[in-house]
Amino acid sequence: xxxxxxxxxxxxxxxxxxxxxxxxxxxxxxxxxxxxxxxxxxxxxxxxxxxxxxxxxxxxxxxxxxxxxxxxxxxxxxxxxxxxxxxxxxxxxxxxxxxxxxxxxxxxxxxxxxxxxxxxxxxxxxxxxxxxxxxxxxxxxxxxxxxxxxxxxxxxxxxxxxxxxxxxxxxxxxxxxxxxxxxxxxxxxxxxxxxxxxxxxxxxxxxxxxxxxxxxxxxxxxxxxxxxxxxxxxxxxxxxxxxxxxxxxxxxxxxxxxxxxxxxxxxxxxxxxxxxxxxxxxxxxxxxxxxxxxxxxxxxxxxxxxxxxxxxxxxxxxxxxxxxxxxxxxxxxxxxxxxxxxxxxxxxxxxxxxxxxxxxxxxxxxxxxxxxxxxxxxxxxxxxxxxxxxxxxxxxxxxxxxxxxxxxxxxxxxxxxxxxxxxxxxxxxxxxxxxxxxxxxxxxxxxxxxxxxxxxxxxxxxxx
Amino acid sequence: xxxxxxxxxxxxxxxxxxxxxxxxxxxxxxxxxxxxxxxxxxxxxxxxxxxxxxxxxxxxxxxxxxxxxxxxxxxxxxxxxxxxxxxxxxxxxxxxxxxxxxxxxxxxxxxxxxxxxxxxxxxxxxxxxxxxxxxxxxxxxxxxxxxxxxxxxxxxxxxxxxxxxxxxxxxxxxxxxxxxxxxxxxxxxxxxxxxxxxxxxxxxxxxxxxxxxxxxxxxxxxxxxxxxxxxxxxxxxxxxxxxxxxxxxxxxxxxxxxxxxxxxxxxxxxxxxxxxxxxxxxxxxxxxxxxxxxxxxxxxxxxxxxxxxxxxxxxxxxxxxxxxxxxxxxxxxxxxxxxxxxxxxxxxxxxxxxxxxxxxxxxxxxxxxxxxxxxxxxxxxxxxxxxxxxxxxxxxxxxxxxxxxxxxxxxxxxxxxxxxxxxxxxxxxxxxxxxxxxxxxxxxxxxxxxxxxxxxxxxxxxxx
Numbered sequence: 001x002x003x004x005x006x007x008x009x010x011x012x013x014x015x016x017x018x019x020x021x022x023x024x025x026x027x028x029x030x031x032x033x034x035x036x037x038x039x040x041x042x043x044x045x046x047x048x049x050x051x052x053x054x055x056x057x058x059x060x061x062x063x064x065x066x067x068x069x070x071x072x073x074x075x076x077x078x079x080x081x082x083x084x085x086x087x088x089x090x091x092x093x094x095x096x097x098x099x100x101x102x103x104x105x106x107x108x109x110x111x112x113x114x115x116x117x118x119x120x121x122x123x124x125x126x127x128x129x130x131x132x133x134x135x136x137x138x139x140x141x142x143x144x145x146x147x148x149x150x151x152x153x154x155x156x157x158x159x160x161x162x163x164x165x166x167x168x169x170x171x172x173x174x175x176x177x178x179x180x181x182x183x184x185x186x187x188x189x190x191x192x193x194x195x196x197x198x199x200x201x202x203x204x205x206x207x208x209x210x211x212x213x214x215x216x217x218x219x220x221x222x223x224x225x226x227x228x229x230x231x232x233x234x235x236x237x238x239x240x241x242x243x244x245x246x247x248x249x250x251x252x253x254x255x256x257x258x259x260x261x262x263x264x265x266x267x268x269x270x271x272x273x274x275x276x277x278x279x280x281x282x283x284x285x286x287x288x289x290x291x292x293x294x295x296x297x298x299x300x301x302x303x304x305x306x307x308x309x310x311x312x313x314x315x316x317x318x319x320x321x322x323x324x325x326x327x328x329x330x331x332x333x334x335x336x337x338x339x340x341x342x343x344x345x346x347x348x349x350x351x352x353x354x355x356x357x358x359x360x361x362x363x364x365x366x367x368x369x370x371x372x373x374x375x376x377x378x379x380x381x382x383x384x385x386x387x388x389x390x391x392x393x394x395x396x397x398x399x400x401x402x403x404x405x406x407x408x409x410x411x412x413x414x415x416x417x418x419x420x421x422x423x424x425x426x427x428x429x430x431x432x433x434x435x436x437x438x439x440x441x442x443x444x445x446x447x448x449x450x451x452x453x454x455x456x457x458x459x460x461x462x463x464x
Numbered sequence: 465x466x467x468x469x470x471x472x473x474x475x476x477x478x479x480x481x482x483x484x485x486x487x488x489x490x491x492x493x494x495x496x497x498x499x500x501x502x503x504x505x506x507x508x509x510x511x512x513x514x515x516x517x518x519x520x521x522x523x524x525x526x527x528x529x530x531x532x533x534x535x536x537x538x539x540x541x542x543x544x545x546x547x548x549x550x551x552x553x554x555x556x557x558x559x560x561x562x563x564x565x566x567x568x569x570x571x572x573x574x575x576x577x578x579x580x581x582x583x584x585x586x587x588x589x590x591x592x593x594x595x596x597x598x599x600x601x602x603x604x605x606x607x608x609x610x611x612x613x614x615x616x617x618x619x620x621x622x623x624x625x626x627x628x629x630x631x632x633x634x635x636x637x638x639x640x641x642x643x644x645x646x647x648x649x650x651x652x653x654x655x656x657x658x659x660x661x662x663x664x665x666x667x668x669x670x671x672x673x674x675x676x677x678x679x680x681x682x683x684x685x686x687x688x689x690x691x692x693x694x695x696x697x698x699x700x701x702x703x704x705x706x707x708x709x710x711x712x713x714x715x716x717x718x719x720x721x722x723x724x725x726x727x728x729x730x731x732x733x734x735x736x737x738x739x740x741x742x743x744x745x746x747x748x749x750x751x752x753x754x755x756x757x758x759x760x761x762x763x764x765x766x767x768x769x770x771x772x773x774x775x776x777x778x779x780x781x782x783x784x785x786x787x788x789x790x791x792x793x794x795x796x797x798x799x800x801x802x803x804x805x806x807x808x809x810x811x812x813x814x815x816x817x818x819x820x821x822x823x824x825x826x827x828x829x830x831x832x833x834x835x836x837x838x839x840x841x842x843x844x845x846x847x848x849x850x851x852x853x854x855x856x857x858x859x860x861x862x863x864x865x866x867x868x869x870x871x872x873x874x875x876x877x878x879x880x881x882x883x884x885x886x887x888x889x890x891x892x893x894x895x896x897x898x899x900x901x902x903x904x905x906x907x908x909x910x911x912x913x914x915x916x917x918x919x920x921x922x923x924x925x926x927x928x
Contacts, residue, residue, distance in 0.1 A: 105700070105816050106815060149653065160624075161651060164624065177901070179899055180896065181895075183874050185813045186621070187625060187847040187879040189876070189879060189881065189882045190878045190883060190894045191891050191921055192906065192921070193664055199657075199660075200656065200657055217707050217711055244681055244753075247753035248712040249753075289709065289711035297754075349650075349652050351648070352570060353567070383650045385650075385651045412647070412651070412652035414652075416651055419654060427655050431645075431655050435658060437641070438637070438641065439656045441909050442656065444909070457656070
């Protein structure tokens, strides 16, 4: 054990209680887990506080010693933000999984940072309410990690990013200062909204310990539809039509661009909802308050779009089973993509007006470098967010082509996954020197010793 | 002219162009305008840049000289944030009123800080879209001021605070650093969302110069209803019922508590929609996408509530004229209240669960001090935001009773107006020492010489 770790363990002493500090051989391999398979180092120590005061004690001790800390929630992040770097100890929120009972009148719930997204969803559901964010990793991703990365997912176009769900939070600064703002008021302009600082800052400015989250009325109806379309432009036009005709009912609008669906259908365990071969597929969902009517309205708009030639084919779910089955098809993309060894993937945001041109240009540029490259694109079209995958012999070239194309199109190099350590080399393509310098000013003001998730998002010392 | 002002004028020279600097007798009285009638001092100089570069030049010069600056938009703020303090020069955004054409596909618009709220609303409307924020001062309140105060208004329960409308912004720091993030992407986690810093910070951390704002589909139907109810509890229950039955259609829910409506009716120029005498009145509004159906659904839910005894009486608008007339009744409260000399008013946020008890206790405590006090309460019940007015011989006692009651109820001392200079003495009732110390850390990091709106929200030096 290093002298640094020994000093830390002695400083924390019994403060974190039984199981509060793991060191040496007690440190499980799971703290190296990474969904991208890029294992970090095994940490020498793991701090597992039970509450904000424990987090404060742990951070104060680390800060006094200049000990770098990596914060871990569910370790489902896709940018390496929670991956352990040499010399770091882990601060895990895994013992802080408490959930208060939902406040039904205010439509809020207070959750500890280590509670999973799914537990929040289920608590809301049990109270006749709904939580607005859903992502594939719901079973392990946590409230704290979701806030730190400002999680997105499939219903952003209706309910907003995770930021829109946060009515208040509690966070601990590097020096152990505890900031608590959990009133959950929908309107409160009593001084700076400090919680905003920690949302999407990837654990670099403070550690979120609790949050007051907004809940929504549970929809009385949920219907989805799977559509085959002649082009991306047609899919964008259909999005506009559904928004215009159905207003806030539209709750998800997912795209799947050829040849991905064709590859999925070739090995799909379930029946394919529509035949392969179309240039673009869309999964659209509505959530409404009139079960006897919403599905019919949705189907009418879609059938008219088919008659008008805007949509080639459509299937509308007629039961909860069919509704679930269409979502399973959407999620089946991951089965196919995760099985492709060496696939690289990015999570990009592009203005709808430039998306078609971006896709064409990126495709041509990647194939110019590697004519055998395979490109698979799906994502949250309603938010301009694409998950773009490439199987290529020259991944470095593909990354460069994609990210430079994104920057030229006025997009973002991370729509919802964050920057972490894996994407920070691309940050300056989309953020100005003045912006990155201002991020450094904030980091220095709140974490002057740079102990919290150091080297995530950007390097504090630009000369490193 | 003071030596400070002379140095500033000479430093800025011709940089801001004709009309860019007003000094001495060229400074109009309007820079002292204050909707509360609390005139500040007449500034010795007014800086009127035309663009972000001009703002940067002005601030860099002020920062070099340590010259304090007060930022002015439409001067409609209700907390004294823009009121000129001795020694300050005014930085007015009044020559930056540009509006780009709305981007209909992305449903966004880029506006300069000096553009009025109404101009944004009209531009959106002209493009078949809608802007989500509306407040009474729409004709003079500006984009920059609305962002600086995180404006609220009547449709927060549907569209969120102003923060939820901002997809990106441009701001200038005290040292002249220009931060530009105007892509308007609905999803972008590429580094810190720096724009959040400036929303609701009341001009203390930077000067907003432009914003990319979110627009919404224009509703095809708008219907409102005016209800008489037996109690505040009944009004809160009706809110829950409307949310459950109508989902996202519900777009406003305003309350008027006795005896305010009775006083209004006694001198109202228009016909009263319902007789006076009820304990509570509510104006509810829906915005939908099915004109032939939405009003009918809304009326059905309300009629059922009358049958069930939850609502005493209701009138539902049957035409755009009646719709407008009911809103006029809501806004008629201001006519009556503004005519009362010596009235004090606060803008408070209270959890719905505690609102009834708060009102009872505050009422009793104020009358214990001044048995002749009159209390008039209306506001945005859907957001837990009340505008609470008192006509009393002892306003100081009333302020203390109200704000301490708010704090005890877990509320906020400013729901939507901000803290400015007028409410900063109450900030520590609702924010912890740790929170206020963190606000100071941020202020010091971004404005180390404390030149931007000094003394608003909090004093940088707590010993002052």
